[in-house]
Amino acid sequence: MSWGSWSEFSAMGGYGFYVWGSYLVTFGLVAAEIALLALRRRSTLARLRLHASAARDER
Amino acid sequence: MLAALRCVIHRDLLLAARRSSDVMTVLLFFVIVVSLFPLGIGPDPALLRTIAPGVIWVAALLASMLALQRMFASDHSDGTLEQMLLGATPLGMTVAAKVFAHWLVSGLPLVLISPVLALQFDFPQELLGVLTLSLALGTPVLSLIGAIGAALTLGLRGGGALLSLLVLPLYVPVLIIGAGSAEAAAAGIGGQPQLLLLGALLVFAGAFAPWAVAAALRISAE
Amino acid sequence: MGGGGSAAHFGGMNGRQPSSNRGGVLRPRDRSGKLNWFKYSSPQTFFPLAGKLVPWFGALAIAACAAGLYIGFFRAPTDAQQGEAYRIIFIHVPAAWMSMFLYLVMAFWAGLGLAFNTRLSGMMASAIAPTGALFTFLALWTGSFWGKPTWGTWWVWDARLTSELILLFLYFGFMALQAAIDDPRRADKAGAVLALVGVVNIPIIYFSVKWWNTLHQGASVSLTKAPTMATTMLTGMVVMAFGFWFYSIAAVLMRARCIMLERERASDWVVEYAKGPA
Numbered sequence: 001m002s003w004g005s006w007s008e009f010s011a012m013g014g015y016g017f018y019v020w021g022s023y024l025v026t027f028g029l030v031a032a033e034i035a036l037l038a039l040r041r042r043s044t045l046a047r048l049r050l051h052a053s054a055a056r057d058e059r
Numbered sequence: 060m061l062a063a064l065r066c067v068i069h070r071d072l073l074l075a076a077r078r079s080s081d082v083m084t085v086l087l088f089f090v091i092v093v094s095l096f097p098l099g100i101g102p103d104p105a106l107l108r109t110i111a112p113g114v115i116w117v118a119a120l121l122a123s124m125l126a127l128q129r130m131f132a133s134d135h136s137d138g139t140l141e142q143m144l145l146g147a148t149p150l151g152m153t154v155a156a157k158v159f160a161h162w163l164v165s166g167l168p169l170v171l172i173s174p175v176l177a178l179q180f181d182f183p184q185e186l187l188g189v190l191t192l193s194l195a196l197g198t199p200v201l202s203l204i205g206a207i208g209a210a211l212t213l214g215l216r217g218g219g220a221l222l223s224l225l226v227l228p229l230y231v232p233v234l235i236i237g238a239g240s241a242e243a244a245a246a247g248i249g250g251q252p253q254l255l256l257l258g259a260l261l262v263f264a265g266a267f268a269p270w271a272v273a274a275a276l277r278i279s280a281e
Numbered sequence: 282m283g284g285g286g287s288a289a290h291f292g293g294m295n296g297r298q299p300s301s302n303r304g305g306v307l308r309p310r311d312r313s314g315k316l317n318w319f320k321y322s323s324p325q326t327f328f329p330l331a332g333k334l335v336p337w338f339g340a341l342a343i344a345a346c347a348a349g350l351y352i353g354f355f356r357a358p359t360d361a362q363q364g365e366a367y368r369i370i371f372i373h374v375p376a377a378w379m380s381m382f383l384y385l386v387m388a389f390w391a392g393l394g395l396a397f398n399t400r401l402s403g404m405m406a407s408a409i410a411p412t413g414a415l416f417t418f419l420a421l422w423t424g425s426f427w428g429k430p431t432w433g434t435w436w437v438w439d440a441r442l443t444s445e446l447i448l449l450f451l452y453f454g455f456m457a458l459q460a461a462i463d464d465p466r467r468a469d470k471a472g473a474v475l476a477l478v479g480v481v482n483i484p485i486i487y488f489s490v491k492w493w494n495t496l497h498q499g500a501s502v503s504l505t506k507a508p509t510m511a512t513t514m515l516t517g518m519v520v521m522a523f524g525f526w527f528y529s530i531a532a533v534l535m536r537a538r539c540i541m542l543e544r545e546r547a548s549d550w551v552v553e554y555a556k557g558p559a
Contacts, residue, residue: 001355009354013365018430022369022423026376030528033415037535044542048555051546207478211471215461224457225475228450229482232489239493260485271478278470 063148064156071160074133081129086168089122093176104181111180112190112241116234119169119194120201124223124230126165127205130157131276135213140280150273158199158206158269166198182245189250190241196257197237203268204229210275233260324401324541325550331534338531345524349375352517366430370514373423375522376416377441379529380448381483383413387455388480391473403469404544406476407459408537412529414452420445440494444487451479465544 003009012019075082096114097107134140143153173194174187182190208226212218240253321327353371360367387409394402424442429435436442455472462468545551 001358012368013359015364015366015430018366018426019368022372022426025422026372026419029415029419033412033532037532037539040539041535041542044539045555048542048546048551052552052555207474211458211475212461217461221457221461224450225454228447228454228486229478231447232482232485235489235493239496243496271474275471275474278467278474
């Protein structure tokens with residue numbers, strides 16, 4: 001399958017909106033899931049450290 | 060053991076009779092919802108005749124879902140549920156008895172009034188039997204499946220809406236087959252396959268749902 | 282804090298495991314030298330293993346998706362009937378496969394947790410649900426975007442799309458139930474019952490929807506029945522499916538790690554881990 005040019009590739013035979021609408025949303029949401037998980041991990045660790053230092057301060 | 064089960068059913072029926080407004084509200088909800096559809100869609104008789112089985116089935120589904128929370132909530136709050144968990148009768152059997160009593164109070168009235176509502180939609184008279192039979196077979200299945208949801212969400216905040224979210228996807232096959240029977244009969248190809256399937260679903264649910272409900276009750280009540 | 286006393290017995294490892302316990306079931310190999318799989322059945326030991334696996338599966342996912350997309354866009358020919366629009370199949374079908382597969386895996390872990398009362402199994406089930414829901418949504422979205430140019434409408438009550446929609450509701454129900462229950466052990470067990478009931482229902486739902494669809498729509502083209510599927514198209518789909526599978530494993534392990542940190546936050550090992558370089 002050889003595409004004549006980048007514009008042909010992005011046009012996808014007239015169906016560009018549908019094809020790219022699908023692919024971009026798919027990989028976008030996948031990236032969002034990873035980003036949210038990284039954020040969740042960071043905030044959990046930050047909260048754990050906060051509690052640990054608060055407990056230490058109390059002692 | 061049968062005496063114990065009869066006792067459970069009798070107790071639930073007695074409690075329901077004392078609070079008969081609960082029963083009436085479910086029935087009235089059913090009637091009102093069915094009446095809403097023509098108001099929203101238009102009075103065209105041909106259209107109403109086509110959608111009658113579907114509308115009645117959906118309304119029955121929603122009405123029976125409204126009644127589900129009552130199934131275990133009062134027993135849970137006054138400690139009877141714990142007695143049932145500790146009792147000698149197998150919990151599955153007690154649950155089956157409770158679901159049966161619940162159906163008698165919340166499902167059977169819907170079945171009995173459905174022919175009247177179908178006539179409102181000018182549904183052919185000779186097909187009323189199929190519609191009523193489909194509801195008679197289907198509403199117990201709805202009670203059995205709904206009991207699982209009711210047991211899982213016992214005592215949780217967001218109860219009613221959460222219960223609906225859990226239970227409606229599981230109701231879908233019953234709805235499709237139940238409404239399908241009357242629609243097939245109306246199309247002239249007979250609703251027997253669907254009715255037989257409904258019977259099979261009833262047997263399947265009757266055999267397995269009580270144990271799922273029992274497991275869920277143990278999880279929720281501890 | 283609890284712990285101490287007798288060495289841990291496999292299965293229900295409740296309570297806090299003192300991190301100095303090197304004996305018992307946490308020993309990697311038993312006396313005969315056989316590998317002891319139960320070593321990884323506690324959050325404390327599974328956590329670092331999961332951490333090591335995540336980058337590997339991430340890399341595999343990227344490689345497989347790159348290969349699959351290459352096949353899909355540069356090797357597979359244009360479809361005679363649908364033109365270039367059919368290329369959505371390379372993410373639609375793998376997403377649908379993953380959505381169903383992940384539900385089965387989730388129900389498996391949930392059932393295991395219910396039967397053996399293990400915390401980690403319940404955590405795995407909870408970790409899988411959001412990723413499964415994501416793939417279900419993507420299957421619906423891409424299905425919709427495929428349907429518009431080929432069938433003319435954004436939504437069709439096609440048997441598979443409708444079943445996918447109900448599967449999405451099943452995932453949401455599971456997540457909503459777990460979110461509504463404060464006690465994590467009750468949430469695990471309640472979710473497990475729901476997931477198992479759902480698993481039993483999925484074939485029933487699928488066949489009833491399929492029957493409903495054929496009765497009402499008559500002869501319409503099925504979305505995934507591409508009459509002559511060229512080998513390259515099938516290869517592309519399968520490679521993308523592997524890519525999505527590796528990605529799911531990586532995402533689920535990442536989420537499981539977060540869940541472990543949150544639920545075991547009182548344990549020594551979590552406190553130690555949070556202190557160290559993250």
